[in-house]
Amino acid sequence: MLNNPVWAALSGPQACFAEAAGDAARYSPEIAPFGALRDPADPAGWRDLSTIADTVVLTGPSINPLAGWETTEVLAGVQMIGQSMTGVDDPDAVVLTESDVPEMLDLVARAQPGPFRKRTVDLGRYLGIRGSDGRLIAMAGERFRLPGWTEVSAVCTDPEFRGQGLGARLTLAVAAGILARGELPFLHTVHDNENAIRLYGRLGFEHSGDVVFSTFRNTAPS
Structure with missing residues (x-):
């Protein structure tokens, strides 16, 4: 769950703040720039994400975009x-x-x-x-x-x-x-x-x- 915190939030306690489509979700842009995929390795999630976002920040141990998406910035961090x-x-x-x-x-x-x-x-x-x-x-x-x-x-x-x-x-x-x-x-x-x-x-x-x-x-x- 902590490996995919935004998905755990938007599919759980913060679902009321989610703009969701299938295996993808994001916060309303007025709230935060973050989105999430149920499984970042699944092309279906990336296709779902394309229906709700043009630009989005995803959080996890390592995320590589699939077809139709490109990485524009990567910021390394730690979780505590x-x-x-x-x-x-x-x-x-x-x-x-x-x-x-x-x-x-x-x-x-x-x-x-x-x-x-x-x-x-x-x-x-x-x-x-x-x-x-x-x-x-x-x-x-x-x-x-x-x-x-x-x-x-x-x-x-x-x-x-x-x-x-x-x-x-x-x-x-x-x-x-x-x-x-x-x-x-x-x-x-x-x-x-x-x-x-x-x-x-x-x-x-x-x-x-x-x-x-x-x-x-x-x-x-x-």
Whole structure:
């Protein structure tokens, strides 16, 4: 399941966010750029995918496109799981909602944590920390939700406030909410972000495997 997390999410707990066709599914483009195939080695899934997406990001250990698709970008990453960690609630963390999306998008533009769109907040619980002036300076939240697992995502801090442990605090606070539901947290980060990998290791996450985030473009005639 963790080898194909987006399929597990879109065919399971997050099916309500799916645009699906046969053996393929994707999130609404306003939510996330990710899609999934039941079996990336099955040509039928790629044909189904072509009916719902022109460009899509697929996630897994290794994905090679079949006929009608080409790879436009590949980002190597790692997956980490929190099977034995303990979350910690943070009294300074506030729940972020749809009304906070403009600020969240502004923070994402400055901090560059990865894909985050105007409806990503719909996927789960997002927490933030505000500065003394009320400005949103750090956030983290939930993205892919699988049976028994929820991904911690969009962990980011305004560059002016890095080095204060805000990202670690919010990661633990988001994990606390996941654990309280009886689920386990997991996350992804790019493979060369050694600082993040060390941080997540100190927080109790363990390396569970390598993944790639591959962007594919549909080249079949319309």
